[in-house]
Amino acid sequence: MALSRYFAPTYVVFGRGAEEECGTLLRENGATKVLIHFGGGSVVRSSLLARVEKSLEERNLSFVEFGGAKPNPRLSLVREGIELYKKEKCDFILAVGGGSAIDSAKAIAYGVVYDGDVWDFYSGKSSPEKVAPLGVILTLSATGSEMSNSSVITNDEKTPNDKVGCNSDLGRPRFAILNPELTFSVSAYQTGSGSTDIMMHTLERFFHSGERFEYTDENAITLLKSVWKNTLRALKNPEDYEARAALMWAGSLSHNGLTAAGNPTGGDWSCHRLEHELSALYDVAHGAGLSAIWGSWARHVCDTDYSRFAYLGWKMFGIHEKTDKEACIKTIEAFEDVFRSFGMPVGLHELGLELSPADIEALALKSSWNGQRVLGDFMKLGHEDMKAIFTEANRR
Amino acid sequence: MALSRYFAPTYVVFGRGAEEECGTLLRENGATKVLIHFGGGSVVRSSLLARVEKSLEERNLSFVEFGGAKPNPRLSLVREGIELYKKEKCDFILAVGGGSAIDSAKAIAYGVVYDGDVWDFYSGKSSPEKVAPLGVILTLSATGSEMSNSSVITNDEKTPNDKVGCNSDLGRPRFAILNPELTFSVSAYQTGSGSTDIMMHTLERFFHSGERFEYTDENAITLLKSVWKNTLRALKNPEDYEARAALMWAGSLSHNGLTAAGNPTGGDWSCHRLEHELSALYDVAHGAGLSAIWGSWARHVCDTDYSRFAYLGWKMFGIHEKTDKEACIKTIEAFEDVFRSFGMPVGLHELGLELSPADIEALALKSSWNGQRVLGDFMKLGHEDMKAIFTEANRR
Numbered sequence: 001m002a003l004s005r006y007f008a009p010t011y012v013v014f015g016r017g018a019e020e021e022c023g024t025l026l027r028e029n030g031a032t033k034v035l036i037h038f039g040g041g042s043v044v045r046s047s048l049l050a051r052v053e054k055s056l057e058e059r060n061l062s063f064v065e066f067g068g069a070k071p072n073p074r075l076s077l078v079r080e081g082i083e084l085y086k087k088e089k090c091d092f093i094l095a096v097g098g099g100s101a102i103d104s105a106k107a108i109a110y111g112v113v114y115d116g117d118v119w120d121f122y123s124g125k126s127s128p129e130k131v132a133p134l135g136v137i138l139t140l141s142a143t144g145s146e147m148s149n150s151s152v153i154t155n156d157e158k159t160p161n162d163k164v165g166c167n168s169d170l171g172r173p174r175f176a177i178l179n180p181e182l183t184f185s186v187s188a189y190q191t192g193s194g195s196t197d198i199m200m201h202t203l204e205r206f207f208h209s210g211e212r213f214e215y216t217d218e219n220a221i222t223l224l225k226s227v228w229k230n231t232l233r234a235l236k237n238p239e240d241y242e243a244r245a246a247l248m249w250a251g252s253l254s255h256n257g258l259t260a261a262g263n264p265t266g267g268d269w270s271c272h273r274l275e276h277e278l279s280a281l282y283d284v285a286h287g288a289g290l291s292a293i294w295g296s297w298a299r300h301v302c303d304t305d306y307s308r309f310a311y312l313g314w315k316m317f318g319i320h321e322k323t324d325k326e327a328c329i330k331t332i333e334a335f336e337d338v339f340r341s342f343g344m345p346v347g348l349h350e351l352g353l354e355l356s357p358a359d360i361e362a363l364a365l366k367s368s369w370n371g372q373r374v375l376g377d378f379m380k381l382g383h384e385d386m387k388a389i390f391t392e393a394n395r396r
Numbered sequence: 397m398a399l400s401r402y403f404a405p406t407y408v409v410f411g412r413g414a415e416e417e418c419g420t421l422l423r424e425n426g427a428t429k430v431l432i433h434f435g436g437g438s439v440v441r442s443s444l445l446a447r448v449e450k451s452l453e454e455r456n457l458s459f460v461e462f463g464g465a466k467p468n469p470r471l472s473l474v475r476e477g478i479e480l481y482k483k484e485k486c487d488f489i490l491a492v493g494g495g496s497a498i499d500s501a502k503a504i505a506y507g508v509v510y511d512g513d514v515w516d517f518y519s520g521k522s523s524p525e526k527v528a529p530l531g532v533i534l535t536l537s538a539t540g541s542e543m544s545n546s547s548v549i550t551n552d553e554k555t556p557n558d559k560v561g562c563n564s565d566l567g568r569p570r571f572a573i574l575n576p577e578l579t580f581s582v583s584a585y586q587t588g589s590g591s592t593d594i595m596m597h598t599l600e601r602f603f604h605s606g607e608r609f610e611y612t613d614e615n616a617i618t619l620l621k622s623v624w625k626n627t628l629r630a631l632k633n634p635e636d637y638e639a640r641a642a643l644m645w646a647g648s649l650s651h652n653g654l655t656a657a658g659n660p661t662g663g664d665w666s667c668h669r670l671e672h673e674l675s676a677l678y679d680v681a682h683g684a685g686l687s688a689i690w691g692s693w694a695r696h697v698c699d700t701d702y703s704r705f706a707y708l709g710w711k712m713f714g715i716h717e718k719t720d721k722e723a724c725i726k727t728i729e730a731f732e733d734v735f736r737s738f739g740m741p742v743g744l745h746e747l748g749l750e751l752s753p754a755d756i757e758a759l760a761l762k763s764s765w766n767g768q769r770v771l772g773d774f775m776k777l778g779h780e781d782m783k784a785i786f787t788e789a790n791r792r
C-alpha cells in the first residue's frame with residue numbers, strides 16, 4: 001500500500017506590510033519571550049529588524065537578538081543559538097531572513113527541547129520528537145523552508161564539512177509572513193539562485209518512479225512556467241511587486257508538497273544530495289550548485305524514461321521532435337538556457353571550480369558514503385553514477 | 397493594509413486503501429472513543445463502514461455509529477449527534493462520506509464543546525472558540541469540506557428553512573483520507589454536481605475586487621481545466637482511477653484557499669449565497685443549483701469588468717473576439733456548455749423549477765434579508781440585483 005501524504009499546516013499571512021502583524025501572531029501562538037534569529041546586516045540596514053521589534057514591543061513581548069546566520073548555515077552557530085535561547089529563557093523563535101536563517105532556526109528549535117546533541121537529528125542517529133515553536137518573516141524566495149519540513153545544516157566541526165538535512169513535520173513553521181516588498185533588494189545573483197532552487201524543488205518532485213498524476217504534473221508545470229517568467233521580470237525590474245509575489249508563493253508551494261500530491265515516493269532528490277556534498281566542500285550558493293549539476297544529472301539518467309523529459313519539454317517549451325530521445329535532449333538544453341537566463345552556471349567551470357580527477361573521486365566517495373549510499377528515485381545512483389555525473393558537470 | 401491569509405493544516409493521506417490507516421491516524425490524534433458519522437446506506441453496502449470499524453478495533457478504539465446525514469444536512473440531526481456524542485463520552489468525530497456528513501460533523505464538533513445553542517455559530521450570534529477533533533474519510537469529490545473552514549447547515553426547525561454557513565479555521569479537519577476508489581460508485585448525476593461545486597469554489601474566488609495575481613489565476617485555470625477534462629473521463633468510465641484522483645485533489649485544493657492566494661477579499665461568493673437560499677426553499681442538489689444560477693449571475697455582473705471574463709475564456713477555451721464584451725459572452729456560454737456536458741442544468745426550468753413572480757420576490761427577499769443584506773465582491777448585489785438574477789435564471 002503506497003500512500004502519499006500532504007501536510008502544510010503553516011499559517012501564511014501575505015501582503016504589503018504583513019510583518020507588522022508579527023507581534024499579534026506571536027501572541028496568538030503563546031509567545032512571551034522571543035529569540036529573533038537573522039543573518040547579516042541587511043535586515044538591520046533595511047530597518048526591517050527595527051519594525052519587527054516595534055511590533056513585538058507593541059504587544060509587550062520581550063526578545064533577544066541573535067544574528068549571524070550565513071548561507072550554508074553552520075552547526076557551531078546553531079549551538080550558540082541553543083545556549084542563548086536556554087539562558088534567556090525564550091519560548092519562541094522568530095527567523096527573519098531567507099533559508100539560512102530559517103534552517104538554522106529550525107535546528108535551534110529542535111535542539112532547545114532535546115537533551116542530546118542536536119546533530120543527532122542530522123546524522124540520522126535520532127528523529128525529533130518535539131520542537132520549540134517557530135515563526136518566519138521571509139526576505140528571500142528560494143528554499144521554501146518557510147512551509148517545508150526540511151532544514152539543512154553544515155557541520156563545520158568536521159573536516160571536511162558535512163552538509164545534511166533533517167526532514168520532520170515538526171519543522172514546519174507555525175506561521176510565515178510573506179511580504180514581496182521585502183525581496184525588492186535581493187541582488188540579481190541571489191534572485192537567480194533562489195529561483196533555480198524553487199524550480200529544482202518542483203523538478204526533483206517531477207522525476208519520480210511509480211504512478212503519475214496529470215493534475216499534479218500540471219500544477220508543477222504551471223509553477224515552473226511562472227517562476228521562469230517572473231524571474232526574468234524581477235531581474236529586469238527588482239521592484240516589480242507582482243513578479244516578486246509570484247516568486248514568493250511559488251517558493252512556498254514548490255516545497256510544501258503540492259507538486260508531489262499523489263506521489264508516494266516524494267521525488268528523486270539526487271541533485272539536492274549531490275549539491276549538498278559539493279557545497280560542503282566548496283561553499284557555493286545552493287541554487288548555483290544545483291543548476292551546475294542538473295543538466296549532467298539529466299543526461300545521465302534520461303534513458304530511464306525519455307518520455308518523461310519529452311512531456312515536460314512539450315508542456316514547458318512546446319518542444320516537438322520525431323523521437324522522445326531527441327525531445328529529451330532539447331528539453332535538457334532548454335532548461336539550461338533558462339538557468340543561463342537567470343545568470344546561473346550550467347557546469348562546474350562556470351561555477352568557478354576546476355576539479356582534478358582526485359577531487360572528483362573524493363566528491364563521489366563523499367556523496368556515496370564510500371559506496372554505502374544509493375541516491376535517487378527516478379533512477380537509482382550508485383558511486384560510479386555519481387562520479388560520472390560530477391565528471392560530466394566538470395567538463396562543462 | 398489588506399492582507400491575504402492561507403491556512404490549510406489538514407493532514408492528507410492519499411491512495412488506494414488509505415482508509416485502512418484511519419485507526420492509526422485516530423490514535424495519533426489522541427482519540428479513544430469515536431463518533432462515526434455517515435449518511436445513508438452506501439457506506440454500509442460498500443462495506444466501507446465495516447473496514448473502517450475493523451481498523452478502529454485493531455487499534456483498540458471504541459466507537460458509536462451515527463448515520464443519517466443527508467444532502468443539505470439538517471440542524472435537527474446535528475442536535476441528535478451532539479447529544480449522542482456527550483452521552484457516549486466520545487472524544488473524536490470521524491465523518492465518513494461527502495460534504496453532508498462532513499458539514500454535519502463540523503457542526504457537531506462545534507456544538508459538543510459549547511454551552512449555548514450550536515445554531516448561534518450559523519446565525520452569526522457567536523463564533524466558535526473551540527472545537528472537538530474531527531477527521532474525515534471522503535467518499536465524494538465536491539464540497540472540499542475535508543480541507544475547508546466551511547460548514548453549511550439547514551435549519552429545519554424554521555419555516556421556511558434557513559441554509560447558512562459557518563466559516564472558522566477551527567472547522568478544518570485534523571486529517572482527511574482520500575482514496576479515489578471510494579468514489580468509483582458515485583452516480584453520474586452526483587459526479588456532475590460535485591464537479592460543478594468544485595469549479596464554482598474556484599470561479600467564485602476568481603471573480604474578486606482589488607489586486608490580482610497571475611500565478612494564482614494560473615493555478616485556478618489549471619484546476620478548472622483539470623476538473624473539466626477529468627469529469628468527462630469519470631462520466632465515461634466511473635472507475636478511471638486517475639480521473640477520480642484528479643477530481644479528489646481538485647476538490648480539496650479548490651476550497652482550501654490555494655486559488656485565492658494573495659487575494660485579500662477571498663472572492664465573490666454571491667452564487668453560493670443565492671444557491672443556499674434556493675436550496676433552503678426547494679432542496680435541490682448544491683452543484684445543480686449553482687450551475688442553474690451561475691450564467692444568470694455572470695450576465696448580470698459582467699459589465700463590471702468584461703476583461704476578467706475575456707481573460708478566463710482565453711485561458712480556458714482559447715476564445716478570441718474583437719472586443720472583451722463579445723469574448724465575455726462567449727466565455728459565459730462556454731462555461732454553460734461545460735456544465736451541460738456534466739449533465740447539469742443552466743437555468744431553473746432545467747432544474748425542475750417553475751417560479752411565479754411571487755416565488756421570485758420571496759426568494760430575493762430571503763436572499764437579501766428583506767433588503768438588509770448586500771452580497772458579492774466582484775460586484776455588490778442588492779435586493780433588485782438578486783431579483784434580476786433569479787428572474788433571468790427562471791427564464792432559462
